[in-house]
Amino acid sequence: MTADHPDPVEERYIAAGGQRIRVSIRRGTGVPVVLCNGIGASLEVLDPLVAELDPDTTVIRLDVPGTGGSPVSCAPYGFPYLAWLLGRILTRLGVGVVDVLGLSWGGALAQQFALQNPRRCRRLVIVASGTGMIMIPGHPRVLAKMLTPRRFRDPDYAASIAGDLYGGTARTQGNDVAELIGTQLHAGSKMGYAHQLLAGSVWTSLPTLPAIRQRTLIVAGADDPIIPVVNARIMTRLLPHATLHIHDGGHIALVTNATELAPVIETFLHT
Template sequence: MLPPTRIKCGSKGPNSLSDVMKNAEVSMQQVGGRTLRTATWRLDKPSDHPPVLFFNGIGANIEAVAPLADALPERGFIMFDMPGVGESPDPVVPYTPFTISWTAAQLLDKLGVDEVDVMGISWGGGIAQHFTMQHPGRTRRLVLIATSAGMLMMPGSPKALTKMANPRRYVDADYMIKNFETLYGEGLGKSSGKKGHMSLLKPPSPRGYMYQLLCMLGWTSAPALPFLLRKKTLIMMGDDDAIVPLANGKFLSMLIPDSEMIVMEGGGHLFLLSHKEQSVAAIREFLDSPHTSAEAGEAKAA
């Protein structure tokens, strides 16, 4: 494991967000008995890089992180709305990290993709860890953003977690603006940044949100990480994150053998948006770094 790198960031808000899906191919995919709204970028274009499979945060639809796909134009990107989130229909039965990881692998099969770099933010970071351990042959590298090892985590601020659990944050603009800094830190700064982020959100259905909560109930990756997660991993954390405190990233870094950690100074839970340039640069540098001897061996074996 490498010692964490600390990056000092500014507080620039996101770019114009009205056309975040203009470059995406959006479709409804029937996968593993579920219907998933799926967005892909550049899968049909030649690339020297594997595409990115991205798992979003709880209750968040594709649009919330779509700007990241445009910020890495040299790579293909794959995202999907979880059941009952965004425009994916409600789930009929609950799902688990195992079943949703299996479903994601089935989606890759349908899209004709063999290997991916996996990313996940917050809730989606847990699914990203599980997918990587469940499907190591399909994963090259892993990027974990503002996330934890699940049940064995250092809890965030009670004030922030109480507001996080309130679904009003998705449907009540005044409530979101009033509590934005409590939830996400000061990283997005001006109210225009707050409203820009809110314009991307579509409320999940009550069942969709509840099933996402149930999915991770009692789940933890901690016992398995030292033994089953053997992929080169970048852990990105904000030092002003009231929802997933920095200590969780340090815990992950301690457990994942081949990991490095970057800390965004002044970064709240949404530093991926508030510190977009720094975040994209760190992700690109990590994904573009030379193959490790283990990766070279895997590629030769394949």
């Protein structure tokens, strides 16, 4: 960017709730969109999606404790705490009402934030996600590959398992997925990853979905080995104001095929 056109993206650290959280803000107009990432992933992984969103849209991203540039939490945490923490961060930024999008593990955080903040969360987008510990799981052989953050530290390993783990275009473009994962800052914290696994293992939104009153878009891939598409159909039935969009891709199509899915998301948010 030139001096006359300063870079609209700001990165900063915010102290809240006993944590020091790395946050990225792309300044724009309208209702800001908060992006919540998948397990073990730092905010850079969502760069392809952000690049496809309207450049005039305010986009807020963060690294949860123990991922990317955010230090590991001194104690385990759950999604209710993270949703409260996200609210504190937004307040520190001077941000009020937001739309929230969650990918995979981040979809749980997005659901919890919408539940705890019915007036602050305008619309909700849940991508490649489910209802937590009470859901239809993927095959145990697939889920076993997610028990450690090795794929974030070992590009060759990431490329070798990408197809089986993520499905969709990752079945033939494993090296591209490994390269995308490699863009992360300080990837692969074992303790941070363990905290995220624990948070997901004791949480479910299944009994509370009818209480989430926001208009919701559920995006699911027909070839998602981690979150079978039936979970999206169940969530659509239980959420009072949900719309379902099923695409042909896999678990991380939101970033590997952002050119297709970003318009779907923007149409939902702006109509």
